[in-house]
Amino acid sequence: MSENPRLGTRTVWAGEEEYLMQGATQVPVVHSVSFGYRDLDEWLQVALGRKEGHIYSRNTNPTVQVFEEKVRNLEDAEAATSAATGMGIISSTLFGLLSAEDRVVTVKDTYGGTNVIFNEFLPRFQIKVKLCDTTDHEQIEKEVSRGSKVLYLESPTNPTTKVTDIPRLVKAAKAVGAIVVVDNTFATPINQNPIQLGADLVLHSATKFLGGHADALGGVVCGKKDLIDQVYHYREINGATLHPMSAYLILRGMKTLELRIQRQNESALRIARYLESHSAIERVYYPGLPSHEGHQIAKQQMRGFGGMMSFMLKENTLEAVGRFITRLRFAHAAANLGAVETIVGPPATTSHVECTQEERAKLGIPEGLIRYSTGIENAEDLISDLEQALDIFV
Numbered sequence: 001m002s003e004n005p006r007l008g009t010r011t012v013w014a015g016e017e018e019y020l021m022q023g024a025t026q027v028p029v030v031h032s033v034s035f036g037y038r039d040l041d042e043w044l045q046v047a048l049g050r051k052e053g054h055i056y057s058r059n060t061n062p063t064v065q066v067f068e069e070k071v072r073n074l075e076d077a078e079a080a081t082s083a084a085t086g087m088g089i090i091s092s093t094l095f096g097l098l099s100a101e102d103r104v105v106t107v108k109d110t111y112g113g114t115n116v117i118f119n120e121f122l123p124r125f126q127i128k129v130k131l132c133d134t135t136d137h138e139q140i141e142k143e144v145s146r147g148s149k150v151l152y153l154e155s156p157t158n159p160t161t162k163v164t165d166i167p168r169l170v171k172a173a174k175a176v177g178a179i180v181v182v183d184n185t186f187a188t189p190i191n192q193n194p195i196q197l198g199a200d201l202v203l204h205s206a207t208k209f210l211g212g213h214a215d216a217l218g219g220v221v222c223g224k225k226d227l228i229d230q231v232y233h234y235r236e237i238n239g240a241t242l243h244p245m246s247a248y249l250i251l252r253g254m255k256t257l258e259l260r261i262q263r264q265n266e267s268a269l270r271i272a273r274y275l276e277s278h279s280a281i282e283r284v285y286y287p288g289l290p291s292h293e294g295h296q297i298a299k300q301q302m303r304g305f306g307g308m309m310s311f312m313l314k315e316n317t318l319e320a321v322g323r324f325i326t327r328l329r330f331a332h333a334a335a336n337l338g339a340v341e342t343i344v345g346p347p348a349t350t351s352h353v354e355c356t357q358e359e360r361a362k363l364g365i366p367e368g369l370i371r372y373s374t375g376i377e378n379a380e381d382l383i384s385d386l387e388q389a390l391d392i393f394v
């Protein structure tokens, strides 16, 4: 789009126009595996990347391209590429950028699967990984200044919603030429734009808020063209390609992204305040609460605090969590987040299912923690539902 409309207009229109066929008002789902050329010279020009076009859907596909373009537009980035899942894009980004002997600095609270890449897979390829305490900005700055190819951040984090000061850490990274990558899944482009805050690459599990309906997996990364080209090159070869049907479902979900996020921002803040005042609750982790340790930073770099929170029951056991969540009427107990329905679950079966109990304890994630993904239901109903479920503890 030529002029710059606001986010809520871009979620609906961006990227679509030139792909609409024969007056269709919706993007076509192009299932074709390959794209034919009568003219061998034209085919060659496209294959060499000198002319726009598609060759083979493992590499690029029209429906998938519309999805990439929409997210690129919302994140104010130069370029974007996608993958079959969030982990597909995270692993493609890390393996596409890093080589043996490179050093990567990151934080302990990244998403569970991401943590496995840092702890298990990168070291196998002689890539050096330094995990810092997520909110210890001085430690992160110190480690980055010792030299690093990539600084990998996630803010807010999963599940305890820790917040890192992106502009501050970008400054440290720029000083040594490190590439800053931010997982923006929890915030979404509606609440936070890491590229505007100075990051080089921003990525999403599109499975969550972008799609928003828990019916399609996907991942996307946006940023400078030369970096995106490196990630794309790795992803076209590893083959973790986003399916056109999933791209379409996510695109459809994204039309209501701003509406959903605004609703979830508002409801989550009300619910977090309610839970914080409840006698059966030990602690609530939500960046929108003044009691949250990252509240001031969140206020500076986010436009809204998002739909994700977690909280601890005073009765801090997995067994109590089980009793509580099975009483909720309007919440799926499931390993997902960011959908129109409210979703709850303990980290042991959701974000950190890949970790052992000892590893979770080391990460400061109590067994009795409940992750709460606020849906778009009526907030009054969600609060009454929590109230009746919490009654067993009072």
Ligand SMILES: *Cc1c(COP(=O)(O)O)cnc(C)c1O
Binding pocket: 085, 086, 087, 088, 111, 113, 154, 158, 183, 185, 186, 205, 206, 207, 208, 217, 218, 219
């Ligand atoms: C879910 C999630 C991922 C992984 O995404 P998948 O689509 O499940 O592969 C990565 N980061 C965050 C913050 C997530 O919540």
